[in-house]
Amino acid sequence: MLSAHLIRNLRNASKLASVAGPNADRIVNVKWSDGKTGEFPLIWLRDTSPDAATYTISPAMTARNLTMLEFDVEQKARKLWIDGDGDSLKIEWDSGVLSTFPSEWLQMRNPSDQEARKRRRKVYLFPEETWGKEEIEKKLKRFSHEEFMKNDRVVHDFLEAVCIDGIAVLKGAPQGARGAIEAIGDRIGMIKRTHFGIVFEVSTKADASNMAYASNGGLPFHTDFPSLSHPPQLQMLHMLQSAEEGGNSLFVDGFHVAEQLRVENPEVFRILTTHSMEYIEEGYDIHEINGKEFRFDYDMCARHKVIRLNDEGKVNKIQFGNAMRSWFYDCEPNQVQNVYRAMKTFTDHCYQPRNVLKFRLEDGDTVLWANQRLLHTRDGFKNAPGKSRTLTGCYFDWDIVKSRVRHLRDKLELEQNQPSA
Ligand SMILES: C[N+](C)(C)CCCC(=O)O
Ligand SMILES: O=C(O)CCC(=O)C(=O)O
Ligand SMILES: [Fe+2]
Incomplete structure (x- = not known):
């Protein structure tokens, strides 16, 4: 569903004035009465036609009925016209199917409109704003645990903050309440x-x-599970019993550190973005599943770069942990010294005071962060007599977290909501 806000904006916009084509490139040219234009590929109009023959849309599913096996990508239109006083574009296809595209539907998806494309890219929720100490201390978002548990808008704002800043905090769950992490987990998803x-x-x-x-x-500063090729993308910790002294939480934005290195130490950046490092994790953990003790033996091994870049050269993944780093470098021996120098410089940057966010989780506080972006650690601690510092924690993946943000934007009819089919 579209947010009322967006629909209002588009309705107010304008009427369709004319349609021409398709031209030799099979592009249909549309004009609106306010002078805006749109170039719509003919085959795309057939494929995305908002009608019941093309799509099944029910509360439980949105799916295309057409199969690529049977879809004729060269099919033609018999007739194209503007209908209803400029409210819609109609197309009658060779197959007999009739498509109706409302004016606002076309504006929203206009492939030749840079604004429409920019708006659509926001659906991936990749608006990371990297930070150093000063920025994050100003903008770190903290929400009330109680409000989070009962108000969907707070769930949305909390998770959106994690998408942007890579970290946000929930304050003041009932103290010592076991089950808080599961309850928060259920509010987020899976x-x-x-x-x-x-x-x-x-x-x-x-x-x-x-x-x-x-x-x-x-x-030491680390991301959790460098031993995995696909480590969890988010991590959450909830403080049940804090230490008497110390045990503070420390975070550093690995994307920010990587960008610093790109500028301040290009050779280190080059090594960390090109040389893969191996990590191992061998042992066992005993944990509880459905009230029963469960022993899981593992022998994890993964190989990857400390800083991973995407196809556009943008930093999109950080993985590093000294405890699990293995002995194998898979390179000529004379390159190894420089790999160590690079890891050392990376670590030094992580610890530079200009980069570090440090705070104390009080009993009942929770922090959720992006584990493939931020590195985290704690400092040493001393327990109060008879007490033992205890946290509970769990992991999430972005798909679930972002799905929740989008779903809430739809449900709460927030301005940022975007159409599906
Ligand atoms: C937090 N814990 C112990 C469940 C996992 C830590 C993973 C790591 O050390 O990389
Ligand atoms: O003890 C802490 O505060 C954090 C420990 C840690 O690194 C983790 O749970 O992943
Ligand atoms: Fe950790």
């Missing part, structure tokens, strides 16, 4: 299960399966 279970507990334990469980010490 928790991503890993070899540490659905929900894990961070506390100092015997036979630790991870460095975070091994001592009250601090940890």
